[in-house]
Structures are given as structure tokens and as C-alpha cells.
Amino acid sequence: MTDPLVDGTDAVALVAELAGRGQTLASAESLTAGLFAATIAGVPGASAVLRGGVIVYATDLKAELAGVAEATLAADGPVASSTAAELAAGAATRCRADWGVGLTGVAGPDPQDGKPVGTVFVAVAGPDGVRIRELMLPGGRWEIRRAAVDAAMSDLLGRMRSVVSG
Template sequence: MRELAQSLVDALRNRNETICFCESLTAGLAAATVADIPGASMVLRGGLVTYATDLKASLANVPPAILEEQGPVSPVTAREMARGARRACGADWAVSVTGVAGPDAQDGHPVGEVWVGLSGPRWTASSSAADLVDAEWSRFALVPGAPVPVRLLAGDRAQIRRTSVQAALAAALAGLREQKLPANR
């Protein structure tokens, strides 16, 4: 994971851009992972730890209607967390992480369901964390209401949190690589 964090810091430094985080189940672990890299102070603006649902609204500005309709664990909530953190921290990029680390399911969401949001200068998106990491860190599970097995993060609580950070860093790096620098920059 250190290599991913180093690559992210290097990419941001090369672009003269900044990043921030909005973290729920990882509780600041993603920002701390980036902060461990020498030179992170040039790119890391900070972050929001929105472990409690109400803080997603009050700190990250997630509209209460979204939290009520979608809940704290959803792709829509992840996008709004990233969008709100980007504004709150004044960063070029923001990454959010929300999900269920376990040991128990939460509000009908299974252990290992994690969403990563990414907000950049031109767009905001979200992805399942299980789709952002190598298959060895995920599993398929039958989830009530889903027509097919769903890919989730695998492992115990600590492993799911670490893998969520890996997914968040991978999403940020992929987003940077996809979005070309403007010609006048």
C-alpha cells in the first residue's frame, strides 16, 4: 500500500494538485497512509472523519435527503461525501470511503460492502471498493434482494479497513491518470 501512496503523492506533486479525504469506516487511515509518505505535506490538504451518519451531513454537506433515502452506505452517499470534502478542504481532489467493516451487517448492508467516492476538478464518481482491488481481497456473496452474487471485500474488520484504504488510493490514482492536465497548466 505504501507504493500506491507514494505513486499518488508523486502524481499529485507532478501536477501541482492537492487531495483530501472523507472517511467513515477507515476513520482517517487513508489520510494517515498518505501522510506517511515524505513530501505529503505538499499535496495533502487534510480530511474529515465522518464515522457517524450525522457528521456526513454536517461536515461533508451530504444532503440529509440522500442520507435518509440512500443511507450512509451507498454509491450516492460516497459521491456526495467526496464532493463535500473537496469543497470543505479546498482541494483539487477528494476521496471518500463509506461501508461496513463488520463484524456485523449494518442496516441490511453486508460486511465488506464498501463504496469509494472520487471528486476531481471536472467530475465526481463512485465505485465499489471490491472492484478497485485485486480479486484476492474480495469475495462473492449472496445478498438478499440482489439477483446475482455481489462482490464484497473479504477478511476481518481490520483487513476490510486496510483494503478499503487500498481501494481509495487506487481510485484516486486512476482518476488522476484518466484526467489529463489542462493545456494552460
């Protein structure tokens, strides 16, 4: 039986790419609440590359567990590109991983801090720095969360393939 979280995602290719490079991954997840890490963990061999992660659904935990600066949260809020960047960097640093993924956004049903439902920030931290992408995703909570995970996997895989292994 296949893992329904893994089907149709870049998870298998991502685990293979990480394993082939001898590199590791960690995540700090807000709106996805661990769905990114769970999807990676559904791939056989994931234990060789997935270091771990933190679920930081509550705003205060973004600072306490993932290392997002209090000043960033005060100035920009929990759903912002700067917050996503610090989530990704914090995941990599705190879990001692080569790559970090940060996910924050609004899955609905209501807007949050003036951000409409579907607003998502995906950040990937790696050897060449942190890159962030803002998305406006359609659908309900499940569709937005799944699409955010898919975007993060695609972004990370693309970044890895553009960075010389080392």
C-alpha cells in the same frame, strides 16, 4: 524505518503524481476513520498535497462536516454510492482541494442497515466529476479497511492519470 501503512500501497506514487501536477487532495472517511489520510501522510512530501479531511464515523457528521445532504442519508443511508459521492465532493469543496475521496462501508462484525460486512463504496471527485465504485471485500475489520484504502488510492491514481493535467 519505513511506514508500515505506506508499504505495499500506491501512496508514494499518488503523492508524486499530485506534487508533479501541483494538485491537492482531501478525504471524508467513515469506515476507514482517517486511515486513508494517515497513509498518505506517511509519505515524505505529503504536506505539499494533503489538504486535510474529515472523519465522519457517525451518520449525523456526514451531513454536518462533509456536506452529505440529509435527504441522501434519509433515502439511501450512510452506506450507499450516493453517500460516498457526496462525501468525496464535500471533502474537496470543504478543504479546497483539487481531488476528494469519500469512503463509506461496513467493516463488521455485523451488517449495517441491511448491508453485509465487506460492502464498501469508494468515490473520487475531481475535475471530470465524481466516480463511485462498489466493492465486496473479504476479511475482518482491519483487512476490509486496508483494502478500502488501497482501492481508493488505486482509483484516484488511475483517474489522475486519465485526466489531462490542467
